[in-house]
Amino acid sequence: MHNRNIWFWLFLTPVILGLGLVVVIPFIYGFIFSFTDWNGLTATKFLGFEHYINLFQEDEFMSSIWFTVKFAVVTVILLNIMGLGLALLVTRNIKTNNLLRTVFFMPNLIGGLILGFIWQFIFVSVFDDIGTMFGIENLQGWLSTTSTGFWGLVILTAWQMAGYIMIIYIAYLENIPKDLIEAAKIDGANGLQRFKSITFPLVAPAFTVSMFLTLSMAFKIYDQNLSLTNGGPFNSTQMVAMEIVRTAFSDNQMAYAQAKAVIFFLIVAVIALTQVYYNKKREVEM
Amino acid sequence: MKKNKEKRNLFSIEILGIALGLLWIAPFYLMIVNAFKTKREIFEGVLGIPDSLALENFVQAFIDLEFLKSLFNSVLITGLSIAVIILFSSMAGYALARNKSKLSGIIFFTFVAAMLIPFQSVMIPLVSIFGQANMLNAGGLVFMYLGFGCSLSIFLYHGAMTGVSKTMDEAAIIDGANRFQLFWYIIFPLLKPISVTVGILNTIWIWNDYLLPSLVLSEANATIPLKMFYFFGQYTKQWHLALAGLTIAIIPVIIGYFFAQKQIIKGVSEGLSSRLKANMIKE
Numbered sequence: 001m002h003n004r005n006i007w008f009w010l011f012l013t014p015v016i017l018g019l020g021l022v023v024v025i026p027f028i029y030g031f032i033f034s035f036t037d038w039n040g041l042t043a044t045k046f047l048g049f050e051h052y053i054n055l056f057q058e059d060e061f062m063s064s065i066w067f068t069v070k071f072a073v074v075t076v077i078l079l080n081i082m083g084l085g086l087a088l089l090v091t092r093n094i095k096t097n098n099l100l101r102t103v104f105f106m107p108n109l110i111g112g113l114i115l116g117f118i119w120q121f122i123f124v125s126v127f128d129d130i131g132t133m134f135g136i137e138n139l140q141g142w143l144s145t146t147s148t149g150f151w152g153l154v155i156l157t158a159w160q161m162a163g164y165i166m167i168i169y170i171a172y173l174e175n176i177p178k179d180l181i182e183a184a185k186i187d188g189a190n191g192l193q194r195f196k197s198i199t200f201p202l203v204a205p206a207f208t209v210s211m212f213l214t215l216s217m218a219f220k221i222y223d224q225n226l227s228l229t230n231g232g233p234f235n236s237t238q239m240v241a242m243e244i245v246r247t248a249f250s251d252n253q254m255a256y257a258q259a260k261a262v263i264f265f266l267i268v269a270v271i272a273l274t275q276v277y278y279n280k281k282r283e284v285e286m
Numbered sequence: 287m288k289k290n291k292e293k294r295n296l297f298s299i300e301i302l303g304i305a306l307g308l309l310w311i312a313p314f315y316l317m318i319v320n321a322f323k324t325k326r327e328i329f330e331g332v333l334g335i336p337d338s339l340a341l342e343n344f345v346q347a348f349i350d351l352e353f354l355k356s357l358f359n360s361v362l363i364t365g366l367s368i369a370v371i372i373l374f375s376s377m378a379g380y381a382l383a384r385n386k387s388k389l390s391g392i393i394f395f396t397f398v399a400a401m402l403i404p405f406q407s408v409m410i411p412l413v414s415i416f417g418q419a420n421m422l423n424a425g426g427l428v429f430m431y432l433g434f435g436c437s438l439s440i441f442l443y444h445g446a447m448t449g450v451s452k453t454m455d456e457a458a459i460i461d462g463a464n465r466f467q468l469f470w471y472i473i474f475p476l477l478k479p480i481s482v483t484v485g486i487l488n489t490i491w492i493w494n495d496y497l498l499p500s501l502v503l504s505e506a507n508a509t510i511p512l513k514m515f516y517f518f519g520q521y522t523k524q525w526h527l528a529l530a531g532l533t534i535a536i537i538p539v540i541i542g543y544f545f546a547q548k549q550i551i552k553g554v555s556e557g558l559s560s561r562l563k564a565n566m567i568k569e
C-alpha cells in the first residue's frame with residue numbers, strides 16, 4: 001500500500017512541478033500583486049482596487065475590449081459559415097477532396113506571426129496594385145485606417161482558421177447515417193430540403209464546439225495582431241492580449257497590467273463556463 | 287438521365303472546390319513569386335511573374351535570418367519540449383487513471399481546469415519569478431512548455447488508458463517488474479498512437495509560438511518566429527528580402543506537412559474533440 005503511494009507521487013512529480021511553477025503559482029501571485037504597486041520585483045504598498053477602478057476608466061483599454069468583442073462576433077459568424085461550407089464541399093464524392101482538405105488546413109500549421117507578415121504584403125502591396133489597375137479606390141491604403149485594419153484582421157483570421165473549423169464539421173458530417181440521406185432522396189427531398197431537415201440539425205452540435213473554440217481564440221489573439229497591424233493606426237486595432245503585453249513590457253506598469261490580465265481571465269472564464277452550461281443543458285434535451 | 291445530372295452537379299462542385307483551393311493558396315503564391323523579384327520589379331507590379339530569378343534575395347535572407355542557427359534552436363527547443371511533455375504526461379496520465387482515489391480525481395480536475403487560464407493572465411508573474419531564479423533561458427523555456435502543455439496531454443493519455451487492461455499491470459508485477467519498468471516496457475508502447483497525437487498538437491503550437499520565446503530568449507538564441515520578427519523589423523520597406531525570408535521560414539513546416547498530412551489532420555481532429563470533452567467536465 002505504502003509502496004503504491006510512492007510510485008503514484010513519483011509519476012506525478014514532474015507535471016505537478018510544471019503546472020505549479022508555471023501556471024498555478026504565477027496565477028495566484030499575479031492576482032495578489034494586482035492589488036499593489038508591484039513593479040515586477042517588489043511591492044511596497046497595498047492599493048486595493050485602485051488599478052481595477054482605473055482600468056475601467058482608461059480609454060485605450062476599453063477600446064481594446066470593444067475592438068476584441070466586435071472582432072470575436074464577426075469571426076465567430078464568418079468562420080462557422082466558411083467552416084461548414086468547406087466541410088460540405090470536401091465531404092462530397094469529388095476527386096480532389098483530400099487535396100482540398102490539405103490545402104484549406106495548411107495555414108493553421110504556419111504560425112500567426114508569419115501569416116500576419118505575408119498578409120501585410122498582400123493588403124499593402126497586392127491590394128494597392130489591384131486597386132490601381134482596376135481603379136478601385138477602396139482597395140488602396142489598406143491597414144492604414146481602423147476599419148481596413150479591422151477587416152484585414154478578420155480576413156486573415158478567417159483564411160487561417162476556416163480549415164480548422166472545417167475539421168470539426170467534417171467529423172460531424174461523416175457521422176450522419178448514409179441511409180438517412182438515401183431514404184430522404186427516395187422520398188423525393190431535394191438537396192436544399194435534405195440539408196435543412198437532416199444535415200443541418202445533425203451538425204448543429206458542431207456549432208457549439210466551434211463557437212467555444214472561435215470565441216476563445218478570438219479573445220486570445222496576439223501574434224496576428226502584432227505582425228499585421230501592430231495595433232495601428234494610433235492603437236485603434238489593438239486587441240486585449242496585445243494591450244496587456246504593451247502595458248507590462250513597454251510601459252513597465254506591471255501591477256496595472258496584471259490587473260488587466262485578471263479582468264482578461266474573467267472574460268475568458270465567463271465565456272468558457274457559459275459554454276459548459278449551455279452544453280450541459282443541450283445534452284439533457286438531446 | 288438522373289445519373290447525368292448528378293455527374294454534372296459533382297463536376298461543378300469540383301470546379302468550385304478547385305477555384306477555392308487556388309484562392310486559398312494565392313497568398314503563398316504571391317509570397318513566393320515576389321520573393322524572386324528585385325526591389326524594382328516589385329515596385330512595378332506584384333501580380334506578374336518575375337523576369338529573372340533574383341536568388342540573391344534568398345542568399346541574403348538566409349544569412350540575415352542566421353537560418354541554420356534559428357532552425358537549430360527551433361528544433362532543439364521544440365524537440366526537447368515534446369520529449370518532456372510526452373514522457374511526463376504519459377506517466378501522469380497512467381498514474382491518475384490507475385489510482386482511483388478522491389485525491390487523484392482532484393489532481394486530474396486541477397490539470398484540466400488549468401486549461402481555462404489564458405497565457406496573458408500568468409505571463410507577467412511567470413517572467414518575474416523565472417527571472418529572479420535566473421531561468422529565462424532555453425532550459426526554463428522547455429520547463430514552461432511542460433507546464434503549459436501537460437494539461438491537455440494528460441487528458442489525452444488519461445482517456446487512452448481506459449483502453450489498456452489492468453491485467454497487463456498484474457502480469458508484469460507477478461513477473462517481478464517494478465512500476466517504472468512496467469510503465470516503460472509495457473504501457474508506454476501501447477500508448478504510441480496517442481503519443482503521436484500529443485506530439486503533433488504540441489509541435490504545431492510550440493514550433494510557431496512567438497510571445498513566450500520573445501519574453502524568455504535573447505536574440506542570440508532566437509527560434510524561427512522570434513528571429514523572423516527581428517528580421518522583418520529590419521526590412522520593413524524591402525519586400526523582396528522580407529518575402530524571401532518568409533518563404534525560407536515556412537519551408538520546414540511545408541516539408542513536415544507533406545510527409546505527415548494524414549496524421550496531422552487526424553491528430554488535430556482528436557485534439558479538438560478531447561478539448562471539448564475537457565471543457566465539458568469543468569463544472
